[in-house]
Amino acid sequence: MKTKQLSKALKLAPLALIISLSGCAVGPDYQEPTVTMAESYLYSDGEQLNSSDYWWQQFDDQTLNLMVSDLQRQNIPLKRAAERINMARSYHSVVESFKVPTVNVGAGYYNYQLSKNDSLLGPALNPIGDSVAALPPQMGSAVMLDNQHDGGFVGASIMWEMDLFGRIGHQADAAQIRVEQAEIYQSGLNTLLTADLVHNYIQFRGAQERVELLNDNIADQRKTLDLVKKVVRSGYGSDLDLAQAQAMLAATESLLPQLEIAQQVHKQRIATLLAEPLDAVEKRLETDQAVPTIQGVIPTGLPSELLQRRPDIRMAEREIAAVNSELAASVANRYPKFFLTGAPGLSASNFDDLFSSDSFGWAGSVGVSWNVFDGGRGEAMVDINDARLESAMLGYQHTVNSAITEVDSMLFAYGRSQENQMRIEHARQSSEVALSKAKSLYRAGLVDHLTVLDAQRQYRLMLDRQVAAKLQTAQVTVGVYKSLGGDWQI
Known part of the structure; x- marks a missing residue:
């Protein structure tokens, strides 16, 4: 019970700060x-x-x-x-x-291919057997990550400066x-x-x-x-x-x-x-x-x-x-200037799955900007x-x-x-x-x-x-x- 009350108080703290300021x-x-x-x-x-x-x-x-x-x-x-x-x-x-908040909405289709010779992601894009000789032969054709991806997205970006x-x-x-x-x-x-x-x-x-x-x-x-x-x-x-x-x-x-x-x-x-x-x-x-x-x-x-x-x-x-x-x-x-930003959206590799609940994602943040020195x-x-x-x-x-x-x-x-x-x-x-x-x-x-x-x-x-x-x-x-x-x- 105390944990829930503390969590609720932490969630309400930014709102209380805004009201007080x-x-x-x-x-x-x-x-x-x-x-x-x-x-x-x-x-x-x-x-x-x-x-x-x-x-x-x-x-x-x-x-x-x-x-x-x-x-x-x-x-x-x-x-x-x-x-x-x-x-x-x-x-x-x-x-x-x-x-008032500024809201931008957008939608689109994306397609990209990763390089198999990339020093960071290349090993994950090539068959495991090619890089690890000790593995059994039956795993020689397995890959950890596909190098080609496509899909669609629908989303919005929201920004508000608290005056x-x-x-x-x-x-x-x-x-x-x-x-x-x-x-x-x-x-x-x-x-x-x-x-x-x-x-x-x-x-x-x-x-x-x-x-x-x-x-x-x-x-x-x-x-x-x-x-x-x-x-x-x-x-x-x-x-x-x-x-x-x-x-x-x-x-x-x-x-x-x-x-x-x-x-x-x-x-x-x-x-x-x-x-x-x-x-x-x-x-x-x-x-x-x-x-x-x-x-x-x-x-x-x-x-x-x-x-x-x-x-x-x-x-x-x-x-x-x-x-x-x-x-x-x-x-x-x-x-100081205080900002609230958010980016809710839907993204899926298959258009049929784009509007399912599992395709939803979001990001949010609270920021502050204060020009402490500008040469006067x-x-x-x-x-x-x-x-x-x-x-x-x-x-x-x-x-x-x-x-x-x-x-x-x-x-x-x-x-x-x-x-x-x-x-x-x-x-x-x-x-x-x-x-x-x-x-x-x-x-x-x-x-x-x-x-x-x-x-x-x-x-x-x-x-x-x-x-x-x-x-x-x-x-x-x-x-x-x-x-x-x-x-x-x-």
């Missing part, structure tokens, strides 16, 4: 970084930001809304980012697979974090591309509106030039007036190719973003529309919300977590990952600081652009009043037609500056929302 995972535990942030932005209205609102829809432009939806569905870089997620997930599955110190587990955690980073990258790329599309659409509409105003201005200046020519021919004007009118017209006409180039560049960029041919984009943009504007203030939320909204901050935080897991894996790599390589790997961790933490702090600065800068620019737009609007109103009075005075015969044309030119100039101011405000609006981050995925 299973809680011996080594390496630093991850702690999320903490930063001190202000309670509000310097130039914020303090309103809460609703992350469920797709802000570009506040432009109330159905063409823009449709293009954003198509962009997020068919943009090529976004599709590539999705494939990066698939690759990261597959790599995580590869690392996770090392946690007692958490090396594989930490590597799997790092691989999972890389999946999360790939997803964050896709989200951030979606934000950048959506903002790029909105920017190019607004700039195209602005160039389109400015071309229309410029053509009207050119028409007015041509009328002015014709009038000046008549005055000069009548002897009441000077060549200086004529030269000035011609120079002003030429300068105004020189702006038209620049705006047409801008239109073409923005259309080409939109086509690239949408992964569509240029003619398809031109059909989308064939209607003339004014520059879209957002009314009211932008809700900004709290600075602390940036930690979860900004893709670059989230990416930096996940980088700390990934490097921390890789550091823990490098620490665990310096500890293991310690150096730990030091490298420790330095990477410190660098990642500094990078996180820098990313947070840069994000706060960017938001404050964009909010400041947003406020000033609105102020500029208000002043341009006041100037436009004043030039409109001046034009109205010039027309009234002309009808009363108190001023000549040149005065009216000059007032028209000033008014159209203010209209052009008003479009430029709207463009600036719209562009800054895009920058504000981009700096605030958030998930822009429809």
